[in-house]
Amino acid sequence: MTVPIKEPVLVLGGGLAAVSFVGTLRSQGWNGPICVVAEENEAPYDRPPLSKEFQHEGDEDKIRLDLRQVKDVEWIRNARAVSLDLRGRQVTLADGRQLSWGTLVFATGASPRTLPTLANGPAPVLTLRTLHDARQIRARLVPGAALTVIGGGVIGLELAATARAKGTNVTLIEATPRVLNRCAPSTLAELVELTHRTQGVDLRLGCTISSLDGDQLDLSDGSKLRTDLIVVGIGVLANDTLAREAGIATDDGIFVDGHGRTTCPDVLAIGDVTRQRNPVSGRFERIETWSNAHKQSATAARALIDPSTPPYTEVPWYWTDQYHLKIQVAGLAGGDQEVVRGDPTSGKASIMQLRDGRIVGACCINNAREFMALKRLIAAGARLDLERLRDPTVDAVKLVTQA
Ligand SMILES: Cc1cc2nc3c(=O)[nH]c(=O)nc-3n(C[C@H](O)[C@H](O)[C@H](O)COP(=O)(O)OP(=O)(O)OC[C@H]3O[C@@H](n4cnc5c(N)ncnc54)[C@H](O)[C@@H]3O)c2cc1C
Structure with a gap:
């Protein structure tokens, strides 16, 4: 079922979540008016390389986000939204400009403590x-x-x-x-x-x-x-002040459901600024990862066009690169039992967390293939034979088919 989106769509923030959201609206064929208000005076870029490759190479072209899907969008840079009138459906920018919206999207991310x-x-x-x-x-x-x-x-x-x-x-x-x-x-x-x-x-x-x-x-x-x-580098706080002051439910993050809907009709929130239900813990949490900003935003855009879109339920995960260690982490950091496949000091291993016999978390070190399989097992809430799980000679992909 498709429904008409209330026009125009106004997105606050011009990071990954905004680009993913707007790009999905366009790639799904929606061609109504979109305006993005972005505080930074930069073409959109990816943040993960800022602490990694960019420090070595300094290549700014390499970190720009792909905007091929982001067509016919009014992009207002170097502009900060400073107040929000929910009833009058208007946002005021720091320079006094006022913008109207039919659908408002918070993609304002987070700021370092x-x-x-x-x-x-x-x-x-x-x-x-x-x-x-x-x-x-x-x-x-x-x-x-x-x-x-x-x-x-x-x-x-x-x-x-x-x-x-x-x-x-x-x-x-x-x-x-x-x-x-x-x-x-x-x-x-x-x-x-x-x-x-x-x-x-x-x-x-x-x-x-x-x-x-x-x-x-x-x-x-x-x-x-x-x-x-x-x-x-002591963590970040969600940029949710505008939403909070307007009366939208927040708690260091704007509360959203699986379609990015806030507690206010026609107002969505996506990416780092949100507080959403973590499908593994069952709790409302901030999920500050690249994958979440990318995919949760795409789901919110799809659901705006087609409300029968399944809610976003991806197992939270992130990667980090440090020296020779390529680390990927999914699900929860703790359980009531830990199982290690391989020897972490050897440079290749997986560390898994279990709760009541079900796998709830996995960290893979230089082990991307196994990571994909373990992430699927977490999503399935699979119960596994501990001996086989512990044995690195048993292919993790086979554990998925057997689970
Ligand atoms: C250095 C670094 C390394 C990272 N490495 C990894 C990694 O290895 N793996 C991983 O999974 N994740 C990583 N992340 C996290 C990932 O980059 C973020 O989760 C993602 O960028 C969040 O995207 P976002 O669009 O929600 O927010 P942001 O990228 O923060 O974008 C929000 C934008 O909104 C703007 N804004 C805020 N308030 C206003 C306003 N009132 N008006 C207008 N504009 C506003 C901000 O200026 C900002 O440009 C890293 C993050 C950083 C900073």
């Missing part, structure tokens, strides 16, 4: 979210420079790995006793910590910054550190 106690001194204090940030960091990652990364999450660790490969000295400070606290099991975290230490990163776990004076950091372990650059 900052440490207000750290002010720029001789050593700049940066975050890494935008191409602008990445350019500033890249210019400073030179051999022999001293980089301090605050936060042992995915982005901080990726940047540490890239910086080491460029000959920069790296200290990584993490407040909790382990890295990847929120998004990976401790078995994987231990491997990642060992790899970073082997590559020469000075990893300070359970440590925080007491103060920054000029280019000198005082740490909670009593030590002092000279630094040329500080990059803070």
Whole structure:
């Protein structure tokens, strides 16, 4: 069943979710009016390379998003939406312009948390979210420079790995006793910590910054550190203020259903700004991954044209590249039982989480083929023979057919 979309479609934010949403509307044959309001004054680009390849190559053309499907779209760049009138169906931009909408889409993503106690001194204090940030960091990652990364999450660790490969000295400070606290099991975290230490990163776990004076950091372990650059990577907050102020249900993220619908009619939200039901945990969560921004947005666009579109239920997953480790993680970071296939220190292995005998999470290290199979098993909530699951000589693809 197709329904007429209320025109015009106004999208706030010009990142991956916006491009995927608009591209899907067009590829599905909808040719009504679309306007995208984008705060950044950039042609849309992919963020994952910003902490990886881009730091080496600096090639901006290579990271631009493919806009071939994004036809006949009015794109307003360097423009920030600052207020929203739900009843009058109008959005006001920072420069005073007012835009009308029939369907409004929040694709406003998230912004890095900052440490207000750290002010720029001789050593700049940066975050890494935008191409602008990445350019500033890249210019400073030179051999022999001293980089301090605050936060042992995915982005901080990726940047540490890239910086080491460029000959920069790296200290990584993490407040909790382990890295990847929120998004990976401790078995994987231990491997990642060992790899970073082997590559020469000075990893300070359970440590925080007491103060920054000029280019000198005082740490909670009593030590002092000279630094040329500080990059803070301590997570992000959803850019949901406009929605919240307008009365749409939010909680660090705009609540959406499997079609991207918010609690307000004709208002959708997609990508990092959303809080949606995680099909594995059953809880409403923020899923800050490339795959989610890409596919959840495409589903929301399809459902707008055809409400019988199945809701978005993909198992959340992400990848991270650090040194020789190509890591893929799906589902939950913890269960009541862990099964390891292979030896993680050998450079190729899979670490699986089970709950009540069902597989709920998987991390694969240099093992993309197995990852696809394990992701399918998680989606199926499969119960597996533990001995076979543990045995790396049993083909994971066969486990899928047998499950
Ligand atoms: C450095 C880095 C590395 C990453 N690596 C990986 C990875 O390896 N694997 C993985 O799965 N994921 C990775 N991610 C996550 C992935 O890139 C994000 O999940 C994805 O980009 C989210 O897309 P989005 O469109 O929802 O949000 P965004 O890309 O954040 O886009 C939102 C846009 O909206 C704009 N905006 C905000 N408010 C307004 C407003 N009021 N008016 C107008 N515009 C506004 C913002 O400026 C921004 O340009 C990485 C992210 C970063 C930052």
